Amino acid sequence: MPLNGERAFEVMQREGVDTLIASSTENVYYVSNYWSLGKKLGCGVQAYAVLPIKGAPAVVAPIDEADLVLDSQTWIDDIRFHGSSKVDFSRPEEPFEQTELLLKLYEGAKPEADGATALIKALEEKGLTEGVIALDASGLTPSLYEQIKSKLPGAKLVDGASLLREIRLVKTESEVERIKRATAITEKSMEDALEIARSEITELDLAGMYAHSVTYDGGHVTQNLIGFRERSAFPNPVPSLFEAERRDLVRMTFGCTWDHYHSNISRTAVIGRPLQKVQRRWEAVMSAQDAALDAVEPGAKIGDVCGAALKALEDADVKGFSGGVGHGLGVECNERPWIEKDAEGELLEGMVVNIDIPVLELGWGGTQLEDTILVTSDGFELLTRTDRTLYLL
Amino acid sequence: MPLNGERAFEVMQREGVDTLIASSTENVYYVSNYWSLGKKLGCGVQAYAVLPIKGAPAVVAPIDEADLVLDSQTWIDDIRFHGSSKVDFSRPEEPFEQTELLLKLYEGAKPEADGATALIKALEEKGLTEGVIALDASGLTPSLYEQIKSKLPGAKLVDGASLLREIRLVKTESEVERIKRATAITEKSMEDALEIARSEITELDLAGMYAHSVTYDGGHVTQNLIGFRERSAFPNPVPSLFEAERRDLVRMTFGCTWDHYHSNISRTAVIGRPLQKVQRRWEAVMSAQDAALDAVEPGAKIGDVCGAALKALEDADVKGFSGGVGHGLGVECNERPWIEKDAEGELLEGMVVNIDIPVLELGWGGTQLEDTILVTSDGFELLTRTDRTLYLL
Structure with missing residues (x-):
């Protein structure tokens, strides 16, 4: 239960x-x-x-x-x-x-x-x-x-x-099992969608493949946001008939439920070889997530976890970013703890938390990396298993 | 809009x-x-x-x-x-x-x-x-x-x-178009599920095929209830690993959304040849829905539409049935008008209404027929297009 x-x-x-x-x-x-x-x-x-x-x-x-x-x-x-x-x-x-x-x-x-x-x-x-x-x-x-x-x-x-x-802040084993299953379905389905990604495909094609694969595995789709090129910078890219070209950025946020528990993951891909600016942006995103993850352990101040990510973004000269870098995940997709700069409280063993770094530059593009972790006695366990990488398609 | x-x-x-x-x-x-x-x-x-x-x-x-x-x-x-x-x-x-x-x-x-x-x-x-x-x-x-x-x-x-x-009681043309599209997706997907129905299949197999087909068509699954044999009498048969045998009743309630508008339909099937009691029950269900539909026209009292169905069920000696025989359908799956015995008010041209006759006998089985209609100037248009029949599989 x-x-x-x-x-x-x-x-x-x-x-x-x-x-x-x-x-x-x-x-x-x-x-x-x-x-x-x-x-x-x-x-x-x-x-x-x-x-x-x-x-x-x-x-x-x-x-x-x-x-x-x-x-x-x-x-x-x-x-x-x-x-x-x-x-x-x-x-x-x-x-x-x-x-x-x-x-x-x-x-x-x-x-x-x-x-x-x-x-x-x-x-x-x-x-x-x-x-x-x-x-x-x-x-x-x-x-x-x-x-x-x-x-x-x-x-x-x-x-x-x-x-x-x-x-609900601290999860039981059976809650974690459900989140793991939902996460596994989401990741497999994302990879199924990426299999078909290439020039001339539409956002809706990818979204359909994701939904198809989740459904096949018995999950229920909750989030299915995909934006190509400039649309990758839109906060909520509801999949459209917009077609991909070579070198386009593809920003994706996916989620599903299994036994009423949520998963939620974001990844970024490039069709072909990434431009230098994309590579630099991705390095900023990675470094921010790494900085947040480095700060994760039981007893860590939540504000510090967020602060570490924000500092890394600042060091990488990323503009426009405000607010938090994640949220708890469970029977609701967005629940406590909110990983925000001014957040009070500490991380506790058994919390399940998303560390989410979206960097969105309107008119250019968006990159995002969002992973789910379980806070353990000596640090954390990554519940997402796919590569935390810029996917080159 | x-x-x-x-x-x-x-x-x-x-x-x-x-x-x-x-x-x-x-x-x-x-x-x-x-x-x-x-x-x-x-x-x-x-x-x-x-x-x-x-x-x-x-x-x-x-x-x-x-x-x-x-x-x-x-x-x-x-x-x-x-x-x-x-x-x-x-x-x-x-x-x-x-x-x-x-x-x-x-x-x-x-x-x-x-x-x-x-x-x-x-x-x-x-x-x-x-x-x-x-x-x-x-x-x-x-x-x-x-x-x-x-x-x-x-x-x-x-x-x-x-x-x-x-x-929201009276729908615009664009609302009706969306409901029609959602209904078409639901019906096609139900028929896809029925294609694979046979002995030894599980409720989950059918539910998976329904969800699969809805998703393929870009709809979002809202209701996916399937019960075999005695489980067909359960009010909310969440699909399980229960396997069908020859002569089993299969009761199904399906729904999805298209552009945020709902569809909702119920049908009953038999694997093989129906027992005599099933046939009698189905005739009662059909006659009750027919009686309600006969009463539908702009200006008809809603209580009378429900009353006509209830009388038909009583005439057919169906026990245990109480409450209403349907509901409005739109941007919410269950909205006004509620087709209930004590309901005040009249049907109006442009209303979209489900006429729903579930007959559930615990320990024996359940039969249900639920269709969506649009009230027109001179009667109604059936928005569901599949046969209103007991499906023999």
């Missing part, structure tokens, strides 16, 4: 939080293993996971996602349902095992009218309506947030979304 | 709304044509579209999505930026046309610190901080909503998300 339980309780205790309530698809999944499809598709579905510091946790799901709760093999026993069912569950004669389990869920369910009601009832029955409740609002509309708040007059509500981001 | 401008102004006028503010990725896209990638990826990005009943509209975007605003060919001239840039836009000697336009955006931008500040400033400069403001909260966190609200003490805030759903 994704949840880092030990860390969750440590953080809750430190912050004086009695009960944590997850509400976004990602956070409910993180806490409980259950992924709400209806919520992700934006059908107005409500789903929650309740994690108290004392007592048993609970999951709240729409009754017609009972099969998804079952499939999730959630570690949480107390499952509360809401909404009405479209299923006939009059007992058949010899159901097979999975159906038997699902029938039990349906037969035992006393669904509440809606998710918020089911959530409040769970809190009431567990004696969790008072004390400090960290409510994750990232999966709530403002009106739903107000509705829940008004039903908890005895509680002190604090920000559950940031608490979950804090907990 | 997606926006139904005439209808937007009609609805705003009728509801006494002076200014409409869109905040979700989908609603900003609907109003302005600009799709915020960062917002969709959940990176904490803010994007807005402001549509006043008098005066010029505006778009608010992060400066490093200036290229996406440009690509969108938005009809809105007043573009406001926020955030800091990672781009070097010192003017090159001979930029090509697209870069030239992007340079102008960067050079003219005076980005505000954040999205909410840029939004409020736009409202202030346009004299739109008072009167009735319909604020779409569907793209806002509760704290962002509070922040914006506190900056507009002279305004009466009403629910912009429902107003936009009301406006």
Whole structure:
């Protein structure tokens, strides 16, 4: 399961939080293993996971996602349902095992009218309506947030979304495994796309090959940005029918999910031999990423990791670069820690972080190198395995 | 462009709304044509579209999505930026046309610190901080909503998300074209998947072929649910390694997007010859969908359309079915009108609606037929083109 339980309780205790309530698809999944499809598709579905510091946790799901709760093999026993069912569950004669389990869920369910009601009832029955409740609002509309708040007059509500981001900072082994798998799919698919790169091909051709290869491996495409020549300097080059010529720069940012965990990688290629300026730019990008990586170890100040990269870019006379050089990666593609100059806090063993150096010069071109690392006890492990090189096609 | 401008102004006028503010990725896209990638990826990005009943509209975007605003060919001239840039836009000697336009955006931008500040400033400069403001909260966190609200003490805030759903009820020609294209991709890809269906194949094999085919055609997979045998009765059969045998039911729900517009279709198949009970169930499903379709015409009461289907199911002695028989389809996969028994309101020419009849009997199996129609002046046009039949494989 994704949840880092030990860390969750440590953080809750430190912050004086009695009960944590997850509400976004990602956070409910993180806490409980259950992924709400209806919520992700934006059908107005409500789903929650309740994690108290004392007592048993609970999951709240729409009754017609009972099969998804079952499939999730959630570690949480107390499952509360809401909404009405479209299923006939009059007992058949010899159901097979999975159906038997699902029938039990349906037969035992006393669904509440809606998710918020089911959530409040769970809190009431567990004696969790008072004390400090960290409510994750990232999966709530403002009106739903107000509705829940008004039903908890005895509680002190604090920000559950940031608490979950804090907990999620340090990954479990099973999270790292998923990120590794997503990364492997992304890298293989990028190399499949590069196989077909040559003059006269379009950005869309490459993007199609990437998506094709990810899909073939069972991943889900999340990012597929490809820019040729001057378009390589665009921050978000959505693939177009623009055709490559010899000597063009090709800047690529790719991502996918595997089992709801993200990968994210950027590479730069040249069709043919690189111009001298391209070579110089690439050396600047490499040196900046190397400088950041050299600074990575448990206890390193995050601001220093960013600072090392920025200094290398400055030394190489790169202009226009501001902001951070990376971000955490997990059940969300962009999550803490943000690798920024002014960031507080330190790197911790078990963090998964992208070190991302985009150098974009409008009217000339863009080069970018983005890799994923796991912070280990004595430094880091590179989770991306493809060459950190300027690809010559 | 997606926006139904005439209808937007009609609805705003009728509801006494002076200014409409869109905040979700989908609603900003609907109003302005600009799709915020960062917002969709959940990176904490803010994007807005402001549509006043008098005066010029505006778009608010992060400066490093200036290229996406440009690509969108938005009809809105007043573009406001926020955030800091990672781009070097010192003017090159001979930029090509697209870069030239992007340079102008960067050079003219005076980005505000954040999205909410840029939004409020736009409202202030346009004299739109008072009167009735319909604020779409569907793209806002509760704290962002509070922040914006506190900056507009002279305004009466009403629910912009429902107003936009009301406006979006009637589709423009360009919206219908996109839905048609998404539907064509989904149907072709479903047929590709059915080509390989036979005994001993797994649900994942079929799902992979569907995703493969959608991706090949440039669509983005949204729904890919496939259940064999008893799993066909599960409400959300996430494809597994479960293998098909002769006579198994295969229930499928597929969807994809094209240019951010959705398709959604469900079909049922049998491997080999159907059992008598399957045949009877299918006839019930067909008759219910036919009954609903017979009731479709502009001015038809939505509750009656649902009622007609429910009566047909009752006549066929189908148990366990409750709730609605469909939903609107557009820039969101599930949107108004909801085809429900107690629904108020009427069908209007230009609505795009799914008529969806799932009959799920746990422990036995599920059959489902879901098609997309466009309500026309004299009835409807079926946007799905594949046979509405029980597929025999």
